[in-house]
Amino acid sequence: MQTLSNKEKMKIPRQAMPEQDSLERSKNFKEVNLGFTEELAKLEALRCIQCPKPTCIEGCPVGVNIKDFIQLVAEGDFLGAAAKIKEDNMLPAVCGRVCPQEEQCEAKCIVGKKNEPVAIGRLERFVADFEREHVGIRTPVLKPKTGKKIAIIGSGPAGLSCAGDLIQMGHDVTVFEALHELGGVLIYGIPEFRLPKEIVKIEIESLKKLGVDFQTNAVIGFTDTIDELMSNGYDAVFIAVGAGLPYFLKISGENLNGVYSANEFLTRVNLMKAYRFPEFDTPVFNCKDKNIAVFGGGNTAMDAVRTSKRLGAKNAYIIYRRSDVEMPARKEEVHHAKQEGIEFIFLSNPVEFIGDKDGWLQGVKLQKMELGEPDASGRRKPVPIEGSEYILDIDMAVIAVGNGSNPIIQKTTPDLQFNKWGNIVVDENTMKTSKAGVFAGGDIVTGGATVILAMGAGRKAAAAINDYLTKL
Numbered sequence: 001m002q003t004l005s006n007k008e009k010m011k012i013p014r015q016a017m018p019e020q021d022s023l024e025r026s027k028n029f030k031e032v033n034l035g036f037t038e039e040l041a042k043l044e045a046l047r048c049i050q051c052p053k054p055t056c057i058e059g060c061p062v063g064v065n066i067k068d069f070i071q072l073v074a075e076g077d078f079l080g081a082a083a084k085i086k087e088d089n090m091l092p093a094v095c096g097r098v099c100p101q102e103e104q105c106e107a108k109c110i111v112g113k114k115n116e117p118v119a120i121g122r123l124e125r126f127v128a129d130f131e132r133e134h135v136g137i138r139t140p141v142l143k144p145k146t147g148k149k150i151a152i153i154g155s156g157p158a159g160l161s162c163a164g165d166l167i168q169m170g171h172d173v174t175v176f177e178a179l180h181e182l183g184g185v186l187i188y189g190i191p192e193f194r195l196p197k198e199i200v201k202i203e204i205e206s207l208k209k210l211g212v213d214f215q216t217n218a219v220i221g222f223t224d225t226i227d228e229l230m231s232n233g234y235d236a237v238f239i240a241v242g243a244g245l246p247y248f249l250k251i252s253g254e255n256l257n258g259v260y261s262a263n264e265f266l267t268r269v270n271l272m273k274a275y276r277f278p279e280f281d282t283p284v285f286n287c288k289d290k291n292i293a294v295f296g297g298g299n300t301a302m303d304a305v306r307t308s309k310r311l312g313a314k315n316a317y318i319i320y321r322r323s324d325v326e327m328p329a330r331k332e333e334v335h336h337a338k339q340e341g342i343e344f345i346f347l348s349n350p351v352e353f354i355g356d357k358d359g360w361l362q363g364v365k366l367q368k369m370e371l372g373e374p375d376a377s378g379r380r381k382p383v384p385i386e387g388s389e390y391i392l393d394i395d396m397a398v399i400a401v402g403n404g405s406n407p408i409i410q411k412t413t414p415d416l417q418f419n420k421w422g423n424i425v426v427d428e429n430t431m432k433t434s435k436a437g438v439f440a441g442g443d444i445v446t447g448g449a450t451v452i453l454a455m456g457a458g459r460k461a462a463a464a465i466n467d468y469l470t471k472l
Contacts, residue, residue, distance in 0.1 A: 006049045014116040015044040022339035026309050029192040029275050032336055033097070036126040038078070045074035048118045051110050056120060059108035061456030062095075062161070064088045066105060066120055073123055079138075082131035085124060086140065090164035090207065091157065091455065093132065093199045096125025098190060099452040100330050132199075137206040143170035148469045151176060151234040153220045153409075156184020157451045158240035158442030160207065161458030162465075167210045169466050174234075176218040181271060184242055186451070188271040189263075191303050193310070194333075197270070221408035226416070226438060235472060236437045236465045239424060240458060243403040243443035249295065253353025254399075258285060258361035262296070262304045262400035269307055285396045288312030293364060293392065295319050295350055296400030297327035298448075302334065304398045305342050316342050317394070321349040321369050326379040347371070349382060351389065353397065363393045403448050423447060431461035432468075439465055 018034040019025075025032050036044065054067040064085055072081035085092045101121035109117035131138065148171045152159045155177040163173045181187050183200045208214065220226065226237055246261035248254055265284070273280035292313040294305040297320040309316040318337070320327055323346050327334065338344070345366075352365040368388035371380035405422040417425040417434035424433055424440040431439045441457030443449055 004046060009047055009049050010111065010115055012043065012047045014047065014119055015040045015122075017119075017122055019336075022336075022341075025193065026306075026340040029310055031196055032193050033125075035129055036122055038076075038130075041073055041078070041123060041126045042076060044119050044123060045070045047111060048074070049111060055108040055110060056105045056118075059105040060088075061104065061452045062089050062459050063456075064105075064124070069127065070118065070120070070123060073127060078127050078130040079135065081123075081127040083138070085127060088459075089124075089161075089455070091160060091203050092124050093128035093203060094157070094186060094195065095452055095455070096121050096123075096128055097195050097199075098186075100450055102331065104452065132202060137202060137209075139206055139209050140168055142168055142210065145172070146170045146469065148172065148235045148472070149174070149233055150236045150238065150465060150469075151229045152238045152240060153226075154178075154184055154240035154242060154442070154444075155182040155204070155214065156186060156240060156242050156442065156454065158242075158454035158458040158461075159184065159238070160204065161455035162238050162240065162441070162462045163212045163458075164207055164210070165459055165462035166465060167207070167212050169462070171466070171469065172213075173211070174213040174215060176220050176224075177214065177216045178219045178241075179271065180216050182214055182216065185244075188267040189300065189303070191266070191270055191307050192275070193306070194303065219408065221412040225412045226409065226435070227413070230437060235469055236439065238431075238458075238461050238465060239409065239433070239438065239440040239444060240442045240454070241406065241409065241444050242454075243405050243423075243448050245404045245406045246399065247402045247404060248399055249350055249401065251350060251352055253355055253361070256353055256355040256361045257359050258396045259353060260285070260396070260398050262294070262300045262398050263403065265304055265398050266300070266307065269311075275307070275311065284311075286312075287396065289314045290395035291315045291317070291393055292396045292398070293317040293319050293394045294398040294400055296402075297322065297329055298400065298402075299329050299333055301398075301400035302329045302337055304400050306333075306337055306340060308396070308398070309340055309342060317345055317392070318342060319345045319348055319350065319364075319366065319392075321347065321382040322379060323347055323371060326371075345392075347382065349384065354391065361395060361397060363391050364397065365389055365391055403443075405444055405447075421447065429460075430464035430467075431457060432464060437468070 069084040106117040272282040274282040274284035292308040369382040375381040442454035
């Protein structure tokens, strides 16, 4: 390995991520980012100055030992680096692709104070892919069986993270998933071009090899209540059902044909593989040569609009009521969207959908906005400009303005405390709920957030559940 001084390391530029040509990728669902080569990975890892107090770890919600894994990459020990990451993160190939590292670990990188931060997420992805492609997913050694049983409700990132930790602690773990495929939002929400489904399935398969039992088509609250699970021999329950109930705009015409929630549109395309029609006979709006508008400014909106472009949209719009500065989507996703020909219409708010006599969407009336004082979110509040309404011709609309919690568990578990938004109330340090033996984490607690924050909640809950079980 090269021995460089910190001054020499600081002169190495951040390595660019190889990616598909923007024109080509806008017509296919293959992964946009192609991943580092071994040479690029080692060169990027050399940029890490191996801080005595690595603040990057503080920025990681699951506490990956970033300093040590990057040192192993620099030394060319890629399998050792993968093992080091998996001490704290059982889903590195997923996190390396979809986590907003620029706001978390990389935001805390000391190198980033003078130069661009070390590409921690890209290195994480590289070592996870290297392990999978060269030796397959390796599983850790488990602790002796405890005889305790835990039910996890939901197979999204929070549930998978919690399951991975608890099974290694020696407990028996069953994950209940409402849908027919495992993975939660990783499968139904995030498009193939950002997160290939085969990668999610392989990482779930590694949990199966550890002994995690997965049950699909199990809608807890209907098939079994939480009380029934606990009376059937489960010593603890972790609720990780996410926030899958879509919000709408509540404007006239929202019930017209051609208006989708982002949940429905992305689920049809991703989980039900409408993008591979007619191989998979899943109905979805025919976007070819049509005008498609997506309303919202987050990552889900980016996923939906980039999906519509790949389905053949003539014009694919993002319509957002604030400016680009306030838009919460990852900068990389916005950058890729612009490269792919997505059109951004800022400071415009929908006030009415317009349909034809047969009930099909034809257009949307937009009102121009200006930014006022910051609101509760800390972003400047959009204020309507009187008399500024105009019509935009569109054939399909996708509403991507957030999600709330599904009320099924709330209705069937009266002694569980919820807040006014329908989120479960927990102790932030232990993820304990108001109900003995029941823990919760992820979007059902925080509202819509990121994959890695949900995984962090899953790990925190696993530690608290283990502590709870040892005292039974």
